[in-house]
Amino acid sequence: MALRLYITPLLALLLVAGTGSARATDYTLLYRAAISPDSEVARVEIRLRGERLPRKLVLHLNPDRHLALRSDAGLTLEGDTATWKPQGPDASLHYEFVISEKKASGRYDSLLTEDWAILRSDKLIPPITATVAKGLVASAELQFELPPGWSSAAPYASTSESSNHYRIVDPGRRLPRPKGWLILGNIASRQDMIAGVDVRVAAPAGQGGRLQDTLAFLAWTVPDVKAVFPGFPDRLLVVTAGKPMWRGGLSGTRSLFMHADRPLISGNRTSSMIHELVHVASGINGGKDADWIVEGLAEYYAANILWRSGAISDLRYQQTMAWKENWGRKADTLFVKRSSGPVTARAAVFMHRLHLALQDATDGAAGLDDVARELARDRGRVSLPQLKQIVQELAADSVDVDALIAGLEHVSAG
Structure with a gap:
C-alpha cells in the first residue's frame, strides 16, 4: 500500500507533464524581433506553425508605430485594424515597430540608443483578438535578434536555446502574447530570489550604480507586499535608466520601470517603487x-x-x-x-x-x-x-x- 501511494502521485505528475507536452504541440507561436541601433524600427515577425492554427487574428495597431504590415496570404487592413487569417501549417506576419516614443514632457517612455533599448513588449506586439477553435492550445515564445555584444532582460524564463529566447506565460489567454518591460543592449543587472520571486534589476551599462541598493530594498519590502497580495508573480523585472527617459515610474506585467533619479524612499516617506510594486502585485x-x-x-x-x-x-x-x-x-x-x-x-x-x-x-x-x-x-x-x-x-x-x-x-x- 505504501508503495502504491508513492507511485500514484509520480505517475500523475508524468501524465500531466505528458499531456501538457501533447497539448503544446497543437501549434507553436513565435514572436521574433530583430533590433539594431542602425535602424529606428524593430523588424517583427509573428510565426504560426501547426496542422491546426487560429482561424483569425485581429491586431489593434498604433498607426504611428506599427508600420509596413505584410503576409503571404490572408491579410487585410482597415484603419487601425489588421485582420489576418493564417494559412497553415506555416504562416507568418511581418511588420516594423517604431521603438522610440516621446511623452509630452519631452522625455521618453520607450527609447533606442546606440547602446541599448528600453520598451514594453505589449507595445512591440499590439493587442490581438484571436478566433481559436475550442481546445486548441499554443506554445508561445519571444526571440530577439540582437547586435554582437547585446543581451536582454525580460520578465520571462529563457529557453535552453538562448538567453535572448523566452517562453511566454499568459494565463487565461487563448493566444499568449508577450507583456511587460524589456531592456536590451549593453546592460548591467543584479538578480536574486526574494520570497519565492525571481527578481532581476537591470539598467544600461554605466547607469547601474544603484542596482544592488534597489535589490536590497526589494528584499526588504517584497515579502510584505506579497503577504498582502499572494498572487504576486513568480518573476519580477525592474528596469531603470536616467536621462532622457521619463522621470517617473510605470508598472507592467511582472515588471516595472523606475527612473534612476527617483529615490527609493522620498522625503515625504512614501515610495514610488512600492507604489508600482503594488500595481504589479494586484494586477487590477x-x-x-x-x-x-x-x-x-x-x-x-x-x-x-x-x-x-x-x-x-x-x-x-x-x-x-x-x-x-x-x-x-x-x-x-x-x-x-x-x-x-x-x-x-x-x-x-x-x-x-x-x-x-x-x-x-x-x-x-x-x-x-x-x-x-x-x-x-x-x-x-x-x-x-x-x-x-x-x-x-x-x-x-x-x-x-x-x-x-x-x-x-x-x-x-x-
Whole structure:
C-alpha cells in the first residue's frame, strides 16, 4: 500500500507533464524581433506553425508605430485594424515597430540608443483578438535578434536555446502574447530570489550604480507586499535608466520601470517603487470613475509597507498620512477618469480610514489587507460597487463606504 501511494502521485505528475507536452504541440507561436541601433524600427515577425492554427487574428495597431504590415496570404487592413487569417501549417506576419516614443514632457517612455533599448513588449506586439477553435492550445515564445555584444532582460524564463529566447506565460489567454518591460543592449543587472520571486534589476551599462541598493530594498519590502497580495508573480523585472527617459515610474506585467533619479524612499516617506510594486502585485485596473481605487491602494501601501516593515516609525507614518490628507484637500472629488496627485493622496487617506473603520468594526479581525486581497483575486477591473460588497461581507452594516467618501468630500478645497 505504501508503495502504491508513492507511485500514484509520480505517475500523475508524468501524465500531466505528458499531456501538457501533447497539448503544446497543437501549434507553436513565435514572436521574433530583430533590433539594431542602425535602424529606428524593430523588424517583427509573428510565426504560426501547426496542422491546426487560429482561424483569425485581429491586431489593434498604433498607426504611428506599427508600420509596413505584410503576409503571404490572408491579410487585410482597415484603419487601425489588421485582420489576418493564417494559412497553415506555416504562416507568418511581418511588420516594423517604431521603438522610440516621446511623452509630452519631452522625455521618453520607450527609447533606442546606440547602446541599448528600453520598451514594453505589449507595445512591440499590439493587442490581438484571436478566433481559436475550442481546445486548441499554443506554445508561445519571444526571440530577439540582437547586435554582437547585446543581451536582454525580460520578465520571462529563457529557453535552453538562448538567453535572448523566452517562453511566454499568459494565463487565461487563448493566444499568449508577450507583456511587460524589456531592456536590451549593453546592460548591467543584479538578480536574486526574494520570497519565492525571481527578481532581476537591470539598467544600461554605466547607469547601474544603484542596482544592488534597489535589490536590497526589494528584499526588504517584497515579502510584505506579497503577504498582502499572494498572487504576486513568480518573476519580477525592474528596469531603470536616467536621462532622457521619463522621470517617473510605470508598472507592467511582472515588471516595472523606475527612473534612476527617483529615490527609493522620498522625503515625504512614501515610495514610488512600492507604489508600482503594488500595481504589479494586484494586477487590477479601474473601471468607470474607479481609477482612484487602484491608485489609492498603491499610494496607501507605498507608505504602509515602509511602516510595517520597520523602515519608518509610527510617528513618521502618522505624519505621512497627515501630509496626504492635507494634499488631498486640493482635489474636488475622487471620481475622475485618471487619478493622480491630490486625487491619489485623497484616495490613500480614504483607504487609511477604511482600514481603521474595518479594524474597529471587527475588533481587529479584518482590515484593508482583506479588501485589497479580494479586489486582486481575479486580477482585473474593479469598481466601487465591488468595493462596497467586499466591505459589506467583512463588516456587515458597520462600515459605510459612502459616508467615508462623503467625509473626504466635506473637507475638500471646494
